[in-house]
Amino acid sequence: MGKKKDVSIKDIAAHCGISVATVSRVLNNKGNYTPETRDKVLRAVDSLNYSVTQAPHHIHRTKLIGILVPDAQNEWFSVLIVHLETAFGKKGYRCLICHTNHEKSAELELCHYLIDAGICGLINIACTTSDIITLTAANNIPMVCIDRPPSDSLDQVACVESDHFLGAFIATELLIKRGCNRILFLGRFKESPINEPRLNGYLAALKQYGKPEASELIVNLQMDEYPNFSSTKNMVYYLIKSSVKFDGIFAVNDWRAFGALAALQMADIQIPNEVKLIGFDDVSLTRFCTPAISTIHQDDRLIAQTAADILLDAIEQCKLPDPCHIVIPIAIVERGTT
Amino acid sequence: MGKKKDVSIKDIAAHCGISVATVSRVLNNKGNYTPETRDKVLRAVDSLNYSVTQAPHHIHRTKLIGILVPDAQNEWFSVLIVHLETAFGKKGYRCLICHTNHEKSAELELCHYLIDAGICGLINIACTTSDIITLTAANNIPMVCIDRPPSDSLDQVACVESDHFLGAFIATELLIKRGCNRILFLGRFKESPINEPRLNGYLAALKQYGKPEASELIVNLQMDEYPNFSSTKNMVYYLIKSSVKFDGIFAVNDWRAFGALAALQMADIQIPNEVKLIGFDDVSLTRFCTPAISTIHQDDRLIAQTAADILLDAIEQCKLPDPCHIVIPIAIVERGTT
Numbered sequence: 001m002g003k004k005k006d007v008s009i010k011d012i013a014a015h016c017g018i019s020v021a022t023v024s025r026v027l028n029n030k031g032n033y034t035p036e037t038r039d040k041v042l043r044a045v046d047s048l049n050y051s052v053t054q055a056p057h058h059i060h061r062t063k064l065i066g067i068l069v070p071d072a073q074n075e076w077f078s079v080l081i082v083h084l085e086t087a088f089g090k091k092g093y094r095c096l097i098c099h100t101n102h103e104k105s106a107e108l109e110l111c112h113y114l115i116d117a118g119i120c121g122l123i124n125i126a127c128t129t130s131d132i133i134t135l136t137a138a139n140n141i142p143m144v145c146i147d148r149p150p151s152d153s154l155d156q157v158a159c160v161e162s163d164h165f166l167g168a169f170i171a172t173e174l175l176i177k178r179g180c181n182r183i184l185f186l187g188r189f190k191e192s193p194i195n196e197p198r199l200n201g202y203l204a205a206l207k208q209y210g211k212p213e214a215s216e217l218i219v220n221l222q223m224d225e226y227p228n229f230s231s232t233k234n235m236v237y238y239l240i241k242s243s244v245k246f247d248g249i250f251a252v253n254d255w256r257a258f259g260a261l262a263a264l265q266m267a268d269i270q271i272p273n274e275v276k277l278i279g280f281d282d283v284s285l286t287r288f289c290t291p292a293i294s295t296i297h298q299d300d301r302l303i304a305q306t307a308a309d310i311l312l313d314a315i316e317q318c319k320l321p322d323p324c325h326i327v328i329p330i331a332i333v334e335r336g337t338t
Numbered sequence: 339m340g341k342k343k344d345v346s347i348k349d350i351a352a353h354c355g356i357s358v359a360t361v362s363r364v365l366n367n368k369g370n371y372t373p374e375t376r377d378k379v380l381r382a383v384d385s386l387n388y389s390v391t392q393a394p395h396h397i398h399r400t401k402l403i404g405i406l407v408p409d410a411q412n413e414w415f416s417v418l419i420v421h422l423e424t425a426f427g428k429k430g431y432r433c434l435i436c437h438t439n440h441e442k443s444a445e446l447e448l449c450h451y452l453i454d455a456g457i458c459g460l461i462n463i464a465c466t467t468s469d470i471i472t473l474t475a476a477n478n479i480p481m482v483c484i485d486r487p488p489s490d491s492l493d494q495v496a497c498v499e500s501d502h503f504l505g506a507f508i509a510t511e512l513l514i515k516r517g518c519n520r521i522l523f524l525g526r527f528k529e530s531p532i533n534e535p536r537l538n539g540y541l542a543a544l545k546q547y548g549k550p551e552a553s554e555l556i557v558n559l560q561m562d563e564y565p566n567f568s569s570t571k572n573m574v575y576y577l578i579k580s581s582v583k584f585d586g587i588f589a590v591n592d593w594r595a596f597g598a599l600a601a602l603q604m605a606d607i608q609i610p611n612e613v614k615l616i617g618f619d620d621v622s623l624t625r626f627c628t629p630a631i632s633t634i635h636q637d638d639r640l641i642a643q644t645a646a647d648i649l650l651d652a653i654e655q656c657k658l659p660d661p662c663h664i665v666i667p668i669a670i671v672e673r674g675t676t
Contacts (some may be wrong), residue, residue, distance in 0.1 A: 064451060071420070072419040072420055072423075072435075073413075073416050073417065073420055075413075078411050078416060081437075082409070082410055082411055085410075094436070094444075094447060094448060094451060095436070095437070096434050096436060096451065096455065097410075097434070097437070098433070098434060098435065099419070099423060099435070106432075109432060113402055113432060113434065113456075114434075116455065116456060117434065117451070117455030117456070118451075118454060118455070284623065285623065285626055288596075288623055288626050290628045
């Protein structure tokens with residue numbers, strides 16, 4: 001942000017001994033140049049003190065990462081953000097963060113803002129629309145998804161996620177091994193990319209162990225509030241008071257598990273004797289409530305580092321990352337509710 | 339982001355019937371024009387489809403708010419962010435969020451990035467350097483602080499905060515009324531703007547009730563990790579095992595209170611019979627741990643809405659907000675530790 005001199009794009013080209021068109025491609029992040037050329041141009045921009053108001057602002061892309069994330073309150077996401085900022089910070093990158101609230105229109109609009117802000121790469125957590133893939137590719141912005149993008153675009157992107165299917169499978173399996181026969185599935189609204197593999201893992205475990213699959217035991221709650229505590233509590237209390245019978249609950253996240261725990265306690269149902277319960281994510285409340293809640297631990301640090309490595313590699317190579325689908329192992333954490 | 343036509347700043351000026359210089363001032367957010375002129379120019383930019391690559395990117399400022407916040411993991415901050423996004427969202431504004439980690443250099447660098455990204459206003463939570471005030475003013479970006487800025491700049495900014503002093507006073511007073519004579523103060527690193535008023539509130543209550551002020555009872559812990567649980571637990575356990583005697587603890591935030599609770603329980607000290615404990619912030623864990631922790635509740639929603647109103651008003655009027663210091667009332671929440 002020093003004083004600006006009257007340096008033109010031609011001066012940059014002359015200084016580097018390359019064409020104006022190449023300098024322009026670098027400044028606009030358009031590709032078709034070597035990493036060496038890019039470094040040369042960016043060093044010339046610095047040393048000649050090329051004016052930022054003259055330059056396309058994409059020049060700032062060098063050290064700025066955009067992060068799209070559904071919300072600020074979900075501890076699982078905020079821990080992920082901290083690990084991402086640490087991973088990028090080690091390489092001198094700063095992060096701009098936008099909350100999409102799981103809304104496609106917000107995701108697109110905020111992605112436009114981030115591109116205009118000059119990001120050189122994007123981490124998209126819980127991507128809900130393939131339009132983002134088109135938008136970032138058109139702007140030559142490398143993107144890495146954390147959690148699966150929409151199924152029609154899975155083979156087009158780099159994506160890192162926990163093994164949601166296996167997590168749900170072993171959670172359900174644990175309930176079965178502890179004696180449960182009728183297991184309630186507490187899912188979330190359909191737009192979330194992780195609901196489907198967690199539902200499939202639950203169904204696969206039921207099938208493998210010959211347990212009945214019943215439509216009245218699969219309950220998907222809309223996210224009408226955060227953290228879904230009260231709506232889940234009310235729904236589970238309603239189910240208890242209705243004719244729906246269950247002796248186990250698998251909740252797709254810990255706040256739903258916590259809501260279910262509150263409903264069971266309100267109805268004087270003994271946990272884990274009468275009903276067993278397991279959540280997903282291993283957020284801190286599962287350790288602090290009474291009884292502490294069994295859950296599936298996601299390796300947030302490894303997910304963040306893996307996604308950051310792929311993105312930084314693509315930025316370094318001035319290309320979009322190759323499509324890939326990296327699945328990070330999960331671990332079961334058994335506590336007082338199973 | 340539609341197709342761009344070859345429209346120049348002169349066309350905008352002609353369309354509006356004003357000078358090119360005025361159009362330029364509006365596009366660069368330089369002030370010295372009426373809100374009507376600004377609206378006219380921005381409407382012309384839209385209707386003529388003035389190219390974004392031609393325009394200074396500050397043109398995007400109209401609907402983008404920057405938020406500087408220390409970190410993503412502290413629930414108090416993330417709830418504040420949600421309320422801020424709601425308040426700004428109601429008026430059609432989106433938010434770009436950056437985490438400063440309480441570091442001055444990060445705060446300044448990220449503020450530069452946000453200005454370059456085209457924000458039209460800034461919310462600065464727990465501001466640590468008055469340089470930000472200079473930087474935003476020089477760029478005609480209105481700023482509102484949540485929590486007090488450095489004391490040398492308090493009369494220069496608009497700032498909204500909880501009544502930290504009174505919160506600490508009534509927390510300490512409650513411990514005294516419940517019979518405590520030697521109250522441990524668990525504070526935080528000095529850079530935090532809220533430590534001083536909370537310490538002063540604690541000291542004022544001791545003085546008013548004639549309780550001894552002792553240097554060995556004032557413990558400020560560096561933030562070497564988040565959420566300060568383990569370092570606080572270790573420190574309090576160390577104090578218990580040393581010759582330092584206390585029968586009450588006031589922690590400047592709930593995670594420190596929670597760490598203290600764990601240390602007391604590890605040392606088999608009865609709570610609240612032998613030692614009483616109160617925190618600050620009213621984050622969710624205080625309700626879920628056993629015993630539930632008494633704390634001071636900050637009105638996060640009112641703080642966010644007040645700060646947003648001041649900032650939106652300044653943006654609307656194309657001026658920096660008048661310096662002001664708005665103090666939002668707090669409330670005591672008594673639970674099982676007092």
